[in-house]
Amino acid sequence: MGSIETLYDQAGKARGYLARWRDEAGASQKKTFLLKHGLRKEDARQHVTKMERAKAVDENEGYDTKITVAALIEKYISLRESDLAEASIEAMRRRLRLHIATTPLGRMPARRVRWSHVQAWATRMRTGSSEATVEATLALVSSALNMAIRDQDIKPTYATHKIAIKDDAAEPTPFVPLEVEDVAAILAQMDPRRRIIAEVQAHTGARVQEVLGLLPPGAGEPIEIDLDAKVIRFREQLHRRRRVRIPMKTPQSRRDVVIGDVLVCLLRDYFAEHPTAGQSVAFTDAEGRPWGYDAYSGHLERAARRAGLSASTHDLRHHHASVLIRANVPLLAIARRLGHKGVRQVEVTYGHLLRAVDTVLRSAVDDAWGEARVAGDLDHGSDGVP
Secondary structure, three states, X not given: OOEEEEEEOOOOOEEEEEEEEEOOOOOEEEEEEEHHHOOOHHHHHHHHHHHHHHHHHHHOOOOOOOOEHHHHHHHHHHHHXXXXXXXXXXXXXXXXXXXXXXXXXXXXXXXXXXXXXXXXXXXXXXXXXXXXXXXXXXXXXXXXXXXXXXXXXXXXXXXXXXXXXXXXXXXXXXXXXXXXXXXXXXXXXXXXXXXXXXXXXXXXXOOHHHHHOOXXXXXXXXXXXXXXXXXXXXXXXXXXXXXXXXEOOOHHHOEEEEOOHHHHHHHHHHHHHOOOXXXXXXXXXXXXXXXXXHHHHHHHHHHHHHOXXXXXXXXXXXXXXXXXXXXXXXXXXXXXHHOOOOOHHHHHHHHHHHHHHHHHHHHHHHHHHHHXXXXXXXXOOOOOXX
16 A cells, blocks of 8 residues: 655745555655645555556456456356266356356455455355355365466466465365274175175275266276276266266266276176176166165264264275385375376375375385395495495
């Protein structure tokens, strides 16, 4: 903000005004307005206002100063249609329509958003929505602002930056992964037609809809469940409601996952007992209909409670990742197996497990150099020089 300072002569009488402001580079500027030239305080004030407005125009040059939060989110959703599943796009549009578009936050120009606006919006939303819905909607706002700042649609400010980085800065609460014995206890409480889905998840780390969308053994080009080659090729996923195959969420989700002898035997036994002739997917109910997400996930959660545990379908994915981490499998290999774009997601989600391998890393280095010392390769002289 600019300022106006009154100037006085030696007799203490006002002789003019000194206008101060900062230019677009942040440098301090000033101009004198003397009464003897017929200039008044109002002239100085108008000059400061003019300079501030010129700076604001210059600062926002190239940015869309009128786009609203709702319009920004709509643009973000449209750009994500090519790499997200249809169900995810529908869910985002539903959150936009129900919780953002008709609110003061949604109608507000994005460049004017303040953190207090978001807090007020979230407080009102919590009166009629679950915390999970509030967090998911806030994540949508954050992602849209991230995109807008990155694409220079809006000027990054402290407020927008604080909101935008929330989805990247927040780390998940550390969790304790299921052990093999825990998974086995849950499997023992499940019926055979749904137990095999959980077994595939535990052995591959795949998402539920990816497993439910697999074609029967020998079907697909290339073959998706290839027991001879000991590989499962995830190519499409099952829509949660319509129960038809749809494209994967991301290109990285289309992947080949090698499987071990244990899962190969489990699948051979299952398909021998449950033929798949005439089925559209590999795993179905007794009537040959694809399993819905709720029918499978609800059954697994009830089985976990009967086993004295609390677990969801995603816990099987976490279990698989923890097994690989403890076996010191490279993070990039784990990320690719889980269908992630890079190792960042693995590091953020499983960072507390990675710390547990520090001792293994130290031992590996000590063992290697210890062997070299024993072999005499590091026989130093008395002065410490080899």
